[in-house]
Amino acid sequence: MTRTITPAPVRPTAARVLWFAVSLIVLAVMFAVSVAVGSANLPLSTVWSALVSPDGGIDHSTIRTLRVPRTVLGVLVGAALGVAGALMQGLTRNPLADPGILGVNSGAGFAIVAGVAMFGVTRIEQYLWLGFAGAVVAAAIVYAIASRGPGGANPLRLTLVGVAFGAVLTGASQTLALINPDTFDRFRYWDAGSITDRPDGTVSAVLPFILIGLVLAFACARALNALALGDDLAKAVGARVGLIRLAGVVAVTLLCGAATAAAGPIVFVGLMIPHAVRLLVGPDQRWILPLALVLGPVLVLTSDVIGRLVIWPAELQVGVVTAFLGAPVLIALVRRGKPGAS
Template structure:
């Protein structure tokens, strides 16, 4: 008689099934992979990412220095390296010395300051409102500051930057508060599209009033005809020295709010759970935006789209951490502004286009793309 094979239930207890053996080995591997020893031996990915961010920031600083140096050579009168170096050392011809030291160097420095102010204020506005379309120009902040400057020139006879910068601060703060307050009254709160529409409407109103003052009062037109389109050229003497302290203070305040802004960007409830004083952070951030936009607008006029483009661009490298976003914006936004200024000198040589016109050409397609993505719900 042929013996019968034992069934599965008749197997000895010391012989587990193959599937059971595989399950046991998988559990053992999972246990080993999550043990404290295994966790300690894993490479720290955050450290590698921080290192890449630092390297990228250093590359950006070098690139910023290169474009600033290039801006000293380009203009209606092209200069060679030897002429620029002799002008910087004080051994050049008086005309070359005046062109480089008194015109092009302050222009480049002002581009760095204004670019950093607009880039960081845009990143902070996007984080504070949780609105990817937020920008000092789109939200009406720059236009409000410009209208305040026009009022200062028209009705108070103020023509120096040291006088009308305070009006620019007041106009920037009032515009920001007005747009955000009106947007909150909607049925769904301050949504990105609602903030954008209200900001565009306020910008149109402020721009219309400013242009009306320029048409009615010739002295306002003479004072603001180039400033009104956004320009870092032909600024009054001492502009860089005057606005630099305001912009530096605004940048420092913005950087100090980075960690708290990261929490607020996750939502007010989570921020409260983490112990973040939401009211204090929002007030401090609004103050930083006001100082940065007010000083930048008083110095160079209402330049749009820089604060919109740069945060989105650097976010591709830094990720969602606003501390790094603002740090990169300090470098990347001046690069964009100085490059736009150089392009404006070249495309209409020997005359030039103002930097505000060039940034508008560059930024308008970006805004259209972002709005289309917002409509599709990608944001």
């Protein structure tokens, strides 16, 4: 038995525009805070001068080469995971759906561990491409298996196959990592989910895939509103259900694969953000996706800043903080959910 998404109240357009504007302001504030806060306690005047008139000193280099790329990566990862989560919940009509349901995170993790264990991969640049390839292959296998049989890749079959295949890959990754201690040492930092100390070129490497995924996701927005009525009614109003679902799976794969390859499996962003967005703007996917694009980075940057401050001058990885924030949300969603058919 699946759970249905409780319909959110329809909001006036003016209220939606207001929430979107407020979200943009909050994102700008968190971007500034992320650049200003770190293990090195630098005054705001130094941060500002590093951005507008850098002198090449250590403090200015810290801002420009470490904090700014870290913050930009946080925005990209948050946007990718937030939109992917909203898209996944819209495709499956399941409020507990998460991008990891397609085995994307597990596929990325397995590819990286296999690369380290079998081919001696040591550079994070190689992790990036291995992780992305693993995510794409895993999602393709899940979709291919779920497509077999009557009805094609319906939401229930996608969910079951994705969870089962992800569990297999996770077990295989853990086995390889435990057999080879060196593999485990290299893998565990990425596996915690982090946007710090990424190699040069990470942003430029994942940006094209995230942009393509976002374009595909937004192209599905109107059709997702029809899909929310159910497959039969969606077909009756002219929606091409199979094509929509395929495009959505490709978009989720690109978004989650790129984000996971770059920053590791950061959990719960794709779960929490869509629920928060529906409370603000209602059930229309044409508004849910843009707001998820903005609030996803807000959550990632806020979690990253909390991770820098809570055990300062050391840091907690952003994936650890989002897990702490997301676990209570998941429990609340399970408790309030009403059984039903999707």
